[in-house]
Amino acid sequence: MFPQDEKAENQVPYDTQLSSVQQAVNQFREDNSVLPIKTTEQDTPIYQKYTIDFGQLIPRYMQQPPGSSFENGGAYQYVIVDPEEKAEVKVIDLSIMREIQELQRAINMYIGSNDYAPIKESVGPGLFEIDFDRLDYNGEKVVESPYHNDTSLPLLINERGDVRIDYSIDINIALQEFNNDFEQGDDIRDILTDNYPIAPAFSVPYTLDENEEPTFKEE
Template sequence: MKKLIQLNSLIISVLILSGCLFPQDQRGAQDVPYEDQRVAVENAVHEYREVTGVLPIETREQDTPEFRRYPVNFKELNPYLSQLPVNAFENGGVYQYVILNPEEEMDVRLLDIRTSRAIQEIQRSIYQYRSDNTYAPVKEIVHEGLMQPDYNALQYDEEITVQSPFYPDHRLPVYMETDGSLIVDYRIDIMKVIEEEGADDYEPGDDLRYLLTDHHPVVPDYSYPMTMNDDGEIIFKEN
């Protein structure tokens, strides 16, 4: 497929069974996305689907965002998984295991709940501001339907950002939709992936968020569809 244009450099329950699949010396390392654990859960999901014909997932509303719509139900995987991952939310970890492409590949990825916690904290500040005033704390429009919050009005000492679940040294901007909900801007993470891995299988117009899940075990929670324009810049798509 046609190569993407080079990016603008400025856009830079719970079961605990005996077994040795997840070594005990990893217990307590609950914030690391171990690849062997992810693969073990993915294999168990595939085996469960082959035997039962359905997916081992918890029920979510149909309008739930795609990256958290199909969380793995570990209770259903009891006969297929020797031990609960040490980093799973159900085991006190920071990751919720989710299924992507449920009708085809059934890829298992991890959702970092620390992103959700950070967003919820910012969301509370915005709701309180809107309650105290009759308008939202908007600094500027960044895209149709997306606004940068006025962090000074919200009494933040610096621009509102959250830590990237992909690159710990990246701080990602947070934007507000017209209904007051928040999204995270993953554009610098996407640029980093393209710099490191390329994007030969993607064309202009494709949703570039899947570059992240192609090359990382985690998903871009609270994200917004993104693509590339004719100038080689990553831009937000219509949601």
């Protein structure tokens, strides 16, 4: 589950922890016909939308949240992807969430003061580069990839003013590394959730272009 080039700190949610939560979620779903998830806003990005509510799992299905979980002092938030079908348990790196939330606050303040977003060039449908100079940042802000060492991911803003992470680099590496049968029009973020325990938080949909490389798809 953990490729060699994945960062060591992201191996904290060991297979056994993920497996134990998956078993608890599966049993809860079988018993209750619903998933043990928290209520979120309608416009919550898809990979953060189905956050596991450990309060519903404890004590009947688990004794306590896994040590790597936020609820137990860990660095990860446990979520469910593909809730209608597989309902697979994945995690989100909370350090990335904090960085994005910090930038989002700065952007919201800028929009509040200026009535327009700090954007530069359009890079895709409803997606723009962020003008960090307007935010008084010292250079462009990036986040470290949760998938690959020494890889920095650009940050973008959508037409609603929401910060998004550009996972094109990670997806491109994964497409070369793992077998897949994607076609143009498919949302190819599945290449990440199918092969890593980490969910691509704050991402946008991607598909394949005519050269079979990742390109932005309308959110």
